[in-house]
Amino acid sequence: MTATQPQRISEMQNELTETIDAALPRNMLEMLKQTEEQIFEGWNGYPTIFSERHMRTLLQLESKATDMLQDNIQNKANNVFVFSGCGTSGRIAWLCSRAFNLLLRQHGIDPCFKYVISGGDESLIVCNEIAEDDPPEGHPCN
DSSP states (O other), rough: OOTOOOGGGGSSSGGGGTTTGGHHHHHHHHHHHHHHHHHHHHHHHOOOSSSSSHHHHHHHHHHHHHHHHHHHHHOOOOOOOEEEEEHHHHHHHHHHHHHHHHHHHHHTOOOEEEEEEETTTGGGSSOHHHHHOOTTTTTTOO
């Protein structure tokens, strides 16, 4: 991480989980529950996931994606939707792209969803921390 790049909120330390490595399992679960609640309530000056700004952005994205998918269906356009992520997020990207493509195929529509997972397909089943933390190592695309 360079000095000019802001640290992503998902990579920041959270005071609630500073001692998670020494906690009992039931305490770990409570710590994780509390940090998850912060996503919906806001954290450390960051807005809640339901903030007006976030909701407006999601509605704009939903509208654009709907238009593009309808263009594919009605006009045989070749719009492509790409889900991406590292680690678990990349596995969710793979799962979503497969599920949406299956749904399209069931309705006779050409698949248009793809995924990218850092470290390539191997990372679907093998943890690859280097690819997750080093952009050049995470380059392989599908």
